[in-house]
Every structure is written in C-alpha cells, then in structure tokens.
Amino acid sequence: MSAAPATARPAARPPARRGGAARGPRAGRPSALWTLPGLLFFGVFAALPMALVAYLSLTTWGGLGDPRFTGLDNWTRLAGDPVMHRAVVLSLVLTAATWAVQTPISLLLGVWAAGRQRTRAVLSAIFFLPLLLSSAAIALIWRSLLDPNFGPLAWIAPRVGAPDADLLGDPTGAFLVIIAVTAWQFIPLHTLLYQGGARQIPASLYEAAEIDGAGRWTAFRHITLPQLRNTITTSSVLMVVGALTYFDTVLILTGGGPGSDTTIVPFLMYEAGFERWEMGYASAIALTLVVAATAVSLVMVRVTGFGAMRSTREGM
C-alpha cells in the first residue's frame, strides 16, 4: 500500500470537476496543515478549557488561592444532590418541550415562507424580528410585560378572569413562560433553516405529484417532509443542544425561581460557580453538561442517518 491508491484515486474521480485540469494527486485535497488554524482555535478555546474544567472538577476551589485536590468528592456529591436531580429533570423536560413546540411551528412557517404568496415578504419580516434582538433584551422585555403589578399582564389578566395572575411567580407558570419566550426567540432562526430547506426542493417533484393527483397534504407528507429530513436533523440538534444550555433567558427572566423551580442545569452551574463560589462543583456540573449534550447530538445524528450524509435527492 504505497503510492498506488493515491494515484488511483484521481483517476476514479470525474475529471476536471472544478473546471481546471487535474493538478496531480493532491490537487483537491489540501494537506493536514490547513486544519491547523481550526485545530488551534478549537484547542485553545474548547479542548484546553474543557481539560482544565475536568481537572477543576476534582478539586475544591473558591477562585482564590490554589485549588485543593479532593478526588471524586464533587462527583459523589453531584450524584447525590437532590437539587441537581431536579435540575436534570427540569432540563430534560425543557428540552423535550422546546423541541415539541418549536419544530412543528418552525417547519410550517418555514415551508409557508418558502412559497410565493403575496403577503409572504411582509409577514416573514415581522416573524423574523425577534432574531435581531439579543437574548438579554428579549428576557428584559418579557419580564416587564409580565410584571404582575405594573405590566400589561396586570391590565389584561383581570379582564380575562384571572385577577391575580402572576405567571413568573408561579412554578408552572414560570416554566411555561421560559418555554414560550425561548420559542418566540428561536423559532425565527429555525424557520429560516426550513425556508432554505424547502426552497431547495425541486418544483418538478410537486408538478409530478400534481399530475398524479396528489393534494396539498399528500404532497407535504410525501415530498416536503422527506425532502427536509436533513434540515429537520440540523434544526433539532441545534434546538436540543441549545435547550440543554439555555442560560441567559433563565437568569434574567426568573433567576432560577420561584424558589428553585426553574433552576435548570446550566443555571445551577452558574449558581454553584458564581454565587456559591464552588468552582470545583460547578466544573463537575459543566462537564456533565458537555458529555450529555455531546452524547445526545451524536445519538440524534446516528439515529436519523444524518451522519451518512445521504442525499435527499438520490436518483434525480
């Protein structure tokens, strides 16, 4: 196995794929050196901090002096911490709810926005508006809208038969508010993904289906959905990993409250690190999050066959 396969490869490839003649065996395949900037960036800003966090999770450290090695203390505490258990459950529920709420809405909006209706441009511009606002601004706006004494909620609620509505002060209410506000914030992004995906579907497929007598629903069910398979995976992975790491919205909107009823895992990490100054414990939580989110996205990619990158347009 020396140079033989290397010389064999370009021959097997369609010639002149980028318009120019083949420039030797390495023409379309840059050397490993090209990955260096990316690797360096990843190493310095992701791998190295993660390694440090892994080390910190084995220590007790309050941000002052030197970390004290305490072995697996943080990990045994984490395993038995009822607050962490609750946070995990809350995070999982939030992730599932986020996906279940955002996917259908974004999908339908995206497919609709890919069409050529007269009102499309104007309405799309309105729908995409939240995309322009920062998370902090969004959370602050909703906080004032939902103020039980001085916000619009205080005016509306008594008129719809709920005189003392205090959504953010109620455990279930606060949780629903987080789901709703993050949906309001992120649906535009996913709609954009689906719009792009839907625009890629060749019109000929729909024309053929129409000739075969397919209605709108049948066309959506048998053409649009299968064609958007990869988009659905991309969007779902973004949603799930995003929901597992939601933080800013929770911090500003509810502060993990009332009590600890919206304290999801990333918020608990912040609380442990920057309110209780237990950096070791916070690192253990952080590492758990990294592992969980990576595992979830790997599983999703594997299960959906996204990893194989099979074209949705095979045979066309």
Place this chain on the structure above:
Amino acid sequence: MTTPRVGAAGAIVLALLATGCGGGSADDRMHVWMYQDTLVVVQDAAVERFNADSDVQAVIDEVPGDTYEDRLRTAMGSSEQPDVFFNWGAGSIAPYAEQGMLTPLDDVFAEDPEFADAYIPSILAAGAIDGTQYGVPLRGTQPVILFYNRAVFEEAGAEPPETWEDLLDLVDLFTEEGVIPFALAGADPWTEQMWLQYLVDRLGGPEVFQRIADGDPEGWRDPVVLEAAEMVRDLVDRGAFGDNYASVSYTEGGASTLLSEGRAAMHLMGSWEYSTHLDQAPEFATEDLGYVAFPPLPGGEGDPANVAGNPTNFFSITADTPYPEEAVAFVKSTDDEEYVRDMIANGEVPVTVGAEELLSESPSPEFATFQYEMVRDAPNFQLSWDQALPPSVASPMTTEIERLFNGQSTPEEFVEALAALQ
C-alpha cells in the same frame, strides 16, 4: 460542531475568570474600588482631598453593582486587584482574610485611640473577622425599618403598629380595604430574609443566629427558627403580602412603587428606601413616607431595641498593595469632619460617634435622627444573614427562604433544608 459550543458553555467558568477582571490596572496610582451608586460622590471628594497633598495619587474605580462581587473576587490575587476596596465586612471579606489577602488593621486602631473611638462599636464589629479588624466604616448605616404610607393609614384611620397584635390587625384591616398590607419583593429573596432576621432576633435574641454564623448548621434547628418560619407562613396565609409578591422585584422598583402609589400600606426595607423614594417619588418621600421600628413580639426574648440590616460598608486594604501607608492614610480620612459632612449632605447617617450634632444639616434631619438614635441605642446590630454567612451557604439559604414564602416548602421542611447546608 456541537462540542465546542457546549465546551464553551462549560468553560464559562474560565472564560469569565479571564475576562471578568478589569477596572484597576497596574499603573502608578492607588486604585480604590467602589460599588457604583449615587453615594460615591462622598468618596470622590475624599480622593480629591487626599490627592491634594499626597505623592501617590488615588483613583476611584466604580464597578457596576450587579457585578461588583464577581469582579472583585476574580481580580483579587491578580495584578489587577485594587489597593483599597468597598465591601460589606463579615462574610463578604472572610474568604480574603482566610487567604491572607487583606491588611490587618488592628495596629492602626491601637495606635490611634481617637480614631478607634470615633465609631459606634456595634458597627465596627462587622468589619472584623475572628477578632481581627479588616474594615474601616466608609458609609452611613443601613438598618431595616418598617416604612409606611401615611396617606393610606390616614384614609383607613389606622396607626402604625407598636405591637405584633397591632401588626396582625392592620393586615386584616388593609386586606379588607383592598390594599396590600406589606409590599414585598419576592423575586429578590433578600427582602424576605429581612422578615426572618427580625422575627428570629425578636423571638430568641441574637444568640440564635450567632450560633449559625459561627458555623453550626444545627443552629437552624433552634425552635425559634421554626416558630419564625411558622409566623411567616401565617402572615402569607393572612394575605399580608397580597397574592402576587412572588415575582415582584426590588431592584426594578416594583415593591417601592406599590408603597408610594398607595397600593401597599407598609414595606419592611433598608433605610436606603428613603433615598429611593426621594429619587423616584420626591413628593411622597417628603410628605407621606412614615417609618417605625419593627415591633416587639409577645414573649420574645430578644431586645426590641435590636436592629437588623447592614451596619455599614467598609474599606479594606489588600495585603500586597504597593502603597500600604498611603492606603491607611486614605481609609483613615473617613472620620474627617469634611467626609462626615459630605455624607450627611448626601442623606446618609454616619456611624461616627459625634455625628449627632451634624445631623441637622441632613436633607431630612428628622429621619436621619430617627435612624441615628435607633442604631446608637441598639444593643445588637444583626448583620444581614446573607452577608454574615459564607456564599456557599448564603445562596442556597436565600433560595430556601424564597421557597418558604412561596409556600413551596413547609416551615418544617424549611428548617430541615437549612440544617442540611454545610
């Protein structure tokens, strides 16, 4: 793709450590870190006077309030650390004192008895850790006071409460009138903590919390804590705080506005509530804002003259500052007459013994005198619990207090949860 993103979330700990510093920098000036608020003008003037006849120039770095403790904690021990910094004494500087990062000031006080005697002793105590003095008072005192809306009381024909029975009667009266008896900012649990501080102190005296502050979590099992928690539940169930206190915020002005608009009758709050109203609703502050001490409790062992709150704020000096002498000279300027006059003119009530005669210069002499006498005559000044305890306990404690007020835990569960905190 996903890994770096989550990794970045995980590394927030490090990223913030790396970027959180700032403010001070290693130049040839003495950096004084202040919590940013409207009262800093007093320290600005002090720096100006100091710089006029000192070779070393001092400079104030104002750090925005929300981030003050984070920024300080991350800067300490680095080259960015301040030379002199604002703090709350006690728990807020204990971790630095343990690490030997602060200059002990015992000698400073010992060498200058006049300086040592200038401060009210119960207040100075909060600036000491394990018997060593690390803090010099830099601000006015901030006791927690029961504020009330005079107009609302007049309309209901009521008098401010002098006993606990009065207080309970007022709750019923105002509930009937459709006025929230007590404004409460439940989204900021330190405001709920004020109720427990007073209830525990009035019921059992300062010893009950002192045991907890000394590091014995079993202290939470003292029957007084349970009784106080039950009183809180009783108040909540009577409607003392209305129905939607759980998401009201203090920092955004929610609770104070309820009081000034007359939608709530009373508000248990730190003395800064007065300045807040002076700023937000000046007419209300001068005309209708009333104030009384927290009433005694029937059968309570605590002295009804005790107060709770923030005795004052302190200046501490870092141990390896290049300007130890200048820093000491600067913090000692806080008992200068000019400094004290500046504070009074700004509405603060100084914690220096002789300040009494100057109080007439206050924008509100009556309120200033009320506060001054309240603090001067208090046998004990209970420092806010969340400042007296280390952050690893204080943060979950305030969450438990919030859960108690919200009815998410029973008084028994509350005690158990607190006793489990290490």
